[in-house]
Amino acid sequence: MKEPKTAGEITQGEQSGAGERTIHRRNFFKLLGGGIAVVLSYSDLFALPGLLRSEGEPSLADAARVDDNSIAAWIHIRENGTVAVYTGKVEVGQNIRTSLAQVVAEELAVSVGSIEMVMGDTLLTPYDRGTFGSRTTPTMGPQLRKAAASLKEVLADMAAAHWKTAKGSVQCKDGRVVHTESGKTLGYGEITKGKKIVIPLNDKVALTPADQWTVAGTPVPKVNGRSFVSGKHKYVSDMVLPGMVYGKILRAPSYGASLVSADLEKARLSAAVTVVKENDFIGVTAPDPQTAASALARIDARWNSTPQPSRADIFKYLKDNARQTDAGNNTKEAAEKAFAAATVQLRQHFEVQYIAHVPLEPRAALAIWENGRLTVWTGTQRPFGVQEELAEAFSLSKEKIRVMMPDTGSAYGGKHSGEAALEAARLARAVGKPVKVVWTREEEFKWAYLRPGGLIEVAASVSTDGTVTSWEFHNYNSGNAGIETPYEAGATHIRFHPSDTPLKQGSYRGLAATANIFAMESVMDDLARMVKKDPLEFRLHNLKDERLRNVLHAAAEKFGWQKEKKAGHGHGIACGFVKNSYIATCVEVAYDKSAEQLKILRVVAAYDCGTVINPVHLENQVMGCILQGLGGALFEEIDFMDGRILNPSLSSYRVPRFDDIPLLDIVVLNRKDIPSAGAGETPIVAIAPAIRNAIADATGIKLNALPLIPQGLKTNS
Amino acid sequence: MKINVNSTDYNLDVPDNTSLLDALRVHLNLTGSKYGCGEGACGACKVLIDGRAVASCITPVASVQNKSIITIEGLEKDGKLHPVQQAFLDEDAFQCAYCSSGMIISAVGLKTKNPKPSRQQVIEAMQGNICRCCVYPRIINAIIKA
Known part of the structure; x- marks a missing residue:
C-alpha cells in the first residue's frame, strides 16, 4: 500500500529508491511536528509495528525496536529551529543530559541552549536497554554525533540548492547555514519549514575531530542546573x-x-x-x-x-553453595605446577561484605x-x-x-x-x-538489592627477580567484572563461581571489579614486598598495557611516590582497568600508634578514559567514584542475621561525609586520539587497595577484608 | 495551625504530629525540601527556622508555629539566586542534585552566622548533610566562594 505524495513531504529515501519504506512518516511527524529528522535507518523506523498501527497512539519507541542491542536515537530540528534529541538513556546525576547535548551541539553547529534532550520516555524515545555499564558515552555519544553530522550535511546541501550554489560555498554556524560569498544566511528551521523530511543516519559522515572541538570538550555547566539549586526540579518523589x-x-x-x-x-x-x-x-x-x-x-x-544465613557465616555459606566452574580445563593444573615450582609463594583470601547503594532519593x-x-x-x-x-x-x-x-x-x-x-x-x-x-530509607535498605558480598582466594608466585610466575584466582559470588589480571602473570587460572546469595543482590557501580581489583592489587603489593621491590616498580615490571602504565606513572609523579615518607606515614598504590578506561590511585595515610588512629591524608588519582567531553563533569564522576568508594573501602557493610538487615538506616549504616574526605587530586589524561569511554565506574576500583596498601606500608598490617576498618584500626588484629 | 513559610502565612489542618517536612511537601506542595532518611541523619530536608538550618523530617510542624521558616524555594529574591545557590551553580557542586536543597540551606545557615568560614568550619557545619554522589570537595569550594 502506498500513500499519495503531498507537497512538501519528501524523503531522501524516495530519491534513492527506498520509497516503499516512507509510507509511515506521517505518524512520525504526528508526534514530532514538522521539520527535519535524522534516524538510524529506514528499516529501523518504518518496518516496524509501532508506526504501522492505524489506531491508538503510535509509539516512536517501537520504531527502533530492531533488536535489543540497537543503539538508537533521533534528532529533530523543529520548524522554529530548536533541536530535540530523543534518547532512551536517562539522567541520574552523571550529567549525560549535558554531555550528549554537547556532542550534538558540536556536530550540528548549534548552541547547547537550543537543544532539548528528551530522555527515558518509552513513548517518545527509541528503545534502549538501559543506562548502565558505562555504555552511554561510548555508544550513544558516537551515534548522536553521526546523527547530528548527517543532519548538518543535509541542511547544508538544501541551503546550497536553495541558493543554487556549490556545496563547498556554504558552511553551518550557530544553527544557520551561511553562504560564505554573499554572507546570506538561512536558519535551520527556515530551510525545513513546512516540510516533513526524514533522513537516514549516514554512517560514513565526516565527524569533527576532538582536537577541533569548541563545545564538546569544554566545561559546559549542567544544562538544567538552575532548576536544581532553586528546588524547582520535580523528581518523581x-x-x-x-x-x-x-x-x-x-x-x-x-x-x-x-x-x-x-x-x-x-x-x-x-x-x-x-x-x-x-x-x-x-x-x-x-x-x-x-x-x-x-x-x-x-x-x-x-x-x-524460614532459617536464613547470617553475616557471621556468610563466606563459608557462599563457598559451600558455589558452583564449581573448574571442570573441563587444564589451566588449573598448569597454574598449580608453576606455583609449586616457585620459591616465593603467596596464598591470600579476601572477604568482601555486602554494601548498599543508598541513592539519596529512594525508589519512587x-x-x-x-x-x-x-x-x-x-x-x-x-x-x-x-x-x-x-x-x-x-x-x-x-x-x-x-x-x-x-x-x-x-x-x-x-x-x-x-x-x-x-x-x-x-x-x-x-x-x-x-x-x-x-520507599522509606528502611525499605530501600531492606528491599532494594545490594552489591554482592564475596570471597576471593588467590594463590600467586613470583621469581626472585620480581616476575610473576603463576596466578590462581577464585571469586565466589561477587562477580567476574575486572577478574582478569592486566599483568603478565605467568600461568593463570581465573574463575568466577556463582553462588546462592541469601540477600538480594545486583549491579553496583563498577560491579565486582571493586572486589576483584582489591584482591588483585593487594596480592601484587604483598608480592612486591616479599621480593623487596618497590610496589610501583614491581607493577611496571609485570605490566605491558601502555595506558595502564601511563596512569601509574602520572599518579605516582603527581603524588611524589619517590619522595621520603614522614615517620608513621604510609604510601599505597593500586591501579585497574575496566570498560576501556584506566585508573591509578596513590594514597597517603598517617598512623598514630599510641592512639591507634589512622587517617587518610591524601589521595591522588590519574585517569584515562580517552577523549574528555566535559572536563568538570568528568572530574565530578571521578571524584564521586573515589569518595563513594572510600565508604566501601573503610566502613560500609550491611549487617544481617537470619534474613533480617540489622542496620537499615543512615544512623546505623555509615556513608562518607564531609569530614571523611581526604585531600584529593585528580589528573586526567585527555587522550584526544582515543574514543571516549564511560567514566562513572572505573575510578572506583583502585581506592580500596591503595588505602589497604598504604595501611600495610605504615603499620605492617595486611587487611584482607572490605570494609577495611569498620571499627577503626586495631594493631592486634 | 498557622505557619509562616517564605514570608507567607499558611493555615494548615493537619494532625499535631505531622512533620514539618510532610507539611511542606504534601500539604503546601513545597517539594524543594527532600526526604532522604526520616531521622535527621542526611540533611536533605533541611530548612531554616529563625535562620538556623534544621532537619524538617524530625521537626513536628506544631513546634514551629510563630517562627520564620525559609525553604529552598524562599532563597531566590526577585528572580535572582541567593549567592550560595549561584556558587553551587558556578562550581557544578552537585551530580544528581537531590542533596542540593539541604546543602544550600545548611550553607546559608552557616554563612549567616559566619560569612567567611574556613575550610574546617565548613566541614564541621556541613557534617549533617550527605552527598551520596560524593562531590564534597566541590561543595566545600562553593560554600567558601559564595
Missing part, C-alpha cells in the same frame, strides 16, 4: 497528580518469610483509606503519606519464617490508569525494562504502557528494577486513582 493518593506496602519481617494471614480491619481508619490485598500483596492508600503509614502499621499480619513511582492504559513515572535506569516488567505483571501489551523517567536522585547501578513502579501501578489499578509510592 516530588510529583503530584490531581486526585492522587499515597501508597504504602506491607513488607515481610525477613527474607524468605511468607504470609500466613493478615487482619486488615484495623487499617481501615477512615473512608479515605483503602486497603488492597491481591494474593500476598497488601498495600494501603490514603490522602497523605502519614495516614497511609499509620494505617499500614495497624495491619496485623502473621508470617512464616507515580502511576495512573486511563482507559486501560498505564502511565508510570519512576526513577529507574531501565525505563524500557520497567515497561516490560509492568507488561508482564498486568498482562498488558507494551504499547499500552508508558514509562517516563524524570532526572532522578541517583542510582549507582542500584535502580535497574521497577519495584516501586509495580507497586504504584497495582495500587492505582485497585483504587482507581493515581497513586504515588515513595
